[in-house]
Amino acid sequence: MIEKLQIIQQRFDEVSDLIIQPDIIVDQKRYVQLNKEYKDLKILTEKGEQYKTLLSNIAEAEEIISDASDAEMVEMAKMQLEEAKESLPELEEDIKFLLIPKDPEDAKNIVVEIRAGTGGDEASIFAGDLYRMYSKFCQDKGWNVSLVDSSEGTAGGFKEIIFEASGEDCYGVMKFESGVHRVQRVPQTETQGRVHTSAATVMVLPEAEEFDVEINMNDVRVDYFCSSGPGGQSVNTTYSAVRLTHEPTGIVAQCQDQKSQHKNKDKALKVLRSRLYEMELAKKLEADSQKRNSLVSSGDRSAKIRTYNYPQGRVTDHRIxxxxxxxxxxxxxDVHKLIDELQLYQNTEKLKEAGEVF
Incomplete structure (x- = not known):
């Protein structure tokens, strides 16, 4: 492990030098990549320093104990040795995990799409519940949440709602939420008190940067229309809403949240870019999951991943x-309880795969 940490230190010194070079700063794509690598390597080098200090403390304590000339010093050395040996395994595990190559998508901001599935009005109400759950979770994480587009259900909730979230490691945290979420409860509209099962689909897309996906605007049809829903006269009577259609793939993205046509177009373009990027990512995930056979990172958007059962007050994640x-x-x-377990599961799988390397 010491050899690996020395290589990491060399690379950290190299990247530290590169990110202050004028030609790197001008190249935005390269600069962003190197800046991210710098942050990751900095954490590793700090852990590496702790590790080396711990090994040095162990060696020093063992030397004092073997010398045995000063009883008081030996006693102190024994305590130091015990303390260091207790801390060592946990620190080694931390370093092993940090040495596993990170998914470059994890640091990206996200576009989240929630759609009502089977269950009529109750499915729309449930989609609204999921939107509130994720909004609260994102705000608790200190992320910025911004609505892109929504279509309200007839009895409340949403037939479809799309929002963006930006902050630290958004995609890395939220990527496990993609899939079919199922709810079992007595709907508000049900007079007999029978439990119904409804569903909503959640898609979490990593937000694509301009240099991730280049869109030829000649391939995009732009339509302007009046916004529907809340917003007053200025929104509802002007052609501020924007719909973009990417003709080669048929992918459509729209935004009607802002009063400005220009801002709506920018937001819709961001969603379109993320959807195109996600298409490529889905192919990669499928190839990876076949190779890895991992339930959590399979990327299967049609998989039933979770059930929210109201009569029993339980939530079950079917993948783990x-x-x-x-x-x-x-x-x-408070969805972090589930996300933490999913991350732990994936990290354990990664450590098993990387086990033979260490």
Whole structure:
């Protein structure tokens, strides 16, 4: 491991030098990549320094104990040795995990799309519940949340809602939420008190930068229309809403949240770029999942991933067989309990794969 840490230190010194070079600063794509690598390497080099200090403390304590000339010093050395040996395994595990190559997508901001599935009005209400759950979770993380587009359900909630979130490691945290979410509860419209099952689909897309996906605007049809829903006269009577259609793929993105046509076009373009990028990413994920056979990172958007059962107050994640009897807190934004377990599962799988390297 010491050899690996020396290589990391050399690369860190190299990247530290590169990010202050004028020609690198001018090349935005290269600069962003190197800046991200610098941050990751900095964490590793700091852990590496802790590791070397710990090994040095162990060697020093062992030397004092073997010398045995000063009883008081030996006693202190024994305590130091015990303390260092206790800290060593955890620090080694941390370093092993940090040495596993990170998914470059993890640091990206996200576009989240929630659509009502089977279940009529109840599915729309559930899609609204999921939107509130994720909004609260994102705000608790200190991320910025911005609405892109929505279509309200007839009895409340949303037939479809799209929002952006920006902050640290958004995609890395939220990527496990893609899939079909199922709810089992007595709908507000049900007079007999029977439990119904409804569903909503969540898609989490990494937000693509301009240099990730180049869109030829000659391939994009732009339509302007009047916004619907809340916003007053200025929104509803002007052609501020924008719909973009990427003709080669048929992918459509629209935004009607802003009063400015220009801002709506920018937001819709961001969603279009992210959807095109996600198409390529989905192919990669499919290839990776076949190779890795990982349930969590399969990227299968049609997979039923989670059930929210109201009568029993439980939430079950079917990918890792986890059931938590804390539905009310989870639906109120405390979804990190599930996300933490999913991340832990994936990290454990990664460590198993990388086991033979260390």
């Amino acid at each position: 067989g986890l059931t938590l009897y804390d539905l009310q807190n989870i639906i109120n934004g």
